[in-house]
Amino acid sequence: MGRTHFDELTGNFQSSGRGQHFQLLQISSGILSGSGAFDVTAGTQLSGHLAVELKSREGLSALSLSGTLLDPVLRSGR
Numbered sequence: 538m539g540r541t542h543f544d545e546l547t548g549n550f551q552s553s554g555r556g557q558h559f560q561l562l563q564i565s566s567g568i569l570s571g572s573g574a575f576d577v578t579a580g581t582q583l584s585g586h587l588a589v590e591l592k593s594r595e596g597l598s599a600l601s602l603s604g605t606l607l608d609p610v611l612r613s614g615r
Contacts, residue, residue, distance in 0.1 A: 542566060548574075555579060568592040573602075581606045 548562035556578040564571045568591055575585020585602040604610035 559585070562587075573600075575602050577606065583609055587611070 543564050543566040545565045546562070549560045551558045551560070556576055558574075558576050560574045562571075562573050562575075569589060570592075571587050571589035573585060573587035575583060575587075577583055583602050583604050583606065587600045587602060588597045589600060590597050599614055600611045601614060602609065602611055
């Protein structure tokens with residue numbers, strides 16, 4: 538399992554009986570920047586989307602987030 542360190546991570550967090558909600562995320566780290574939102578259900582399931590940009594490439598890459606907290610999965614596209 539790898540790790541990704543960010544220089545900056547901001548956003549909104551809400552918690553309810555159905556899980557946690559992370560919205561208006563903004564991340565940056567060197568050549569990487571991105572935004573998105575995701576949810577974590579009470580059963581640790583992940584669902585969400587991210588738009589990331591590498592400064593060495595033009596354009597945004599859309600990623601979907603799924604899986605669990607212990608086994609997250611990022612896929613290209615929504």
